Amino acid sequence: MYGMYCSTILGFSHNPATVFFNKSIPYASKTSTTKNGSFRAKPNDENDPLLQAAINAASLRLQETLQPEPLFHDPYAGCFISPQFRFDDKKQRSSSLHYLLTTKFIDDKLVGFVNQTDGLKQVVLLTDGMDTRPYRLRWPTLTRIFDISPDRIFKEATEKLQGNGAKLPKGCLLRHIPLESSNIQQTLSADGFNGNRSSIWAIQGLPVMTLSSFEEILITVSGLATKGCSFLGVLPAQVVETNIGDEVTCLDSQM
Secondary structure (H helix, E strand, C coil): CCCCCCHHHHCCCCCCCEEEEECCCCCCCCEEECCCCCEEECCCCCCCHHHHHHHHHHHHHHHHHCCCCCCCCCCCHHHHCCCCCCCCCHHHHHHCHHHHHHHHHHHHHHHHHHHCCCCCEEEEEEECCCCCHHHHCCCCCCEEEEEEECHHHHHHHHHHHHHCCCCCCCCCEEEEEECCCCCHHHHHHHCCCCCCCCCEEEEEECCCCCHHHHHHHHHHHHHHCCCCCEEEEEEECHHHHCCCCHHHHHHHHCC
């Protein structure tokens, strides 16, 4: 696990970013980026690795929820899992502990931020499309949640969530920003994101394969975030492992 401070890149004065590099969840699909703030995931309908990665993550949350003393409770993770799903033993839970701990960490940071923010609260989740946080966390009134994720996975997940009675807390709003959008910044602003107000950004599950893809994300965040904003989350290990050398040094030099 590595802690990285990204306050220079993100322009955060009081809340430096915390980034954890996670080896527990595979990201099998490559992504490409554009200069206008779009992070494109290449689709593969025949054998969708993005969908499988999202289901794998949901299965870990379901297994944790069913533990005698779970780190967190996700009552909706089961709606994404096949009835034929078989739970792994304690060894599997041990190997996925990093994912579980970072999920708990992100949950606590998100809830803590919005509870300490007066007026409008803005939460941006960069996810795999099956993130249940908008429904399972206790958001206060006037919380706006923006989910940036693969469009086809989010739509399928939303249908299953609504079919299982998932509802947003009263007075809260959820907006989906398709990962395939030609301009993420513009779409966020058009859907009501206010760059003049504080916000918290969390990445977990978003298909990011290269360091340059992550840098594009930071550019988008820095273009919309204001003083007092926070950025935290999880990156797949290959972002680091396949970019050892000049690129990592360059990224570190900007922090």
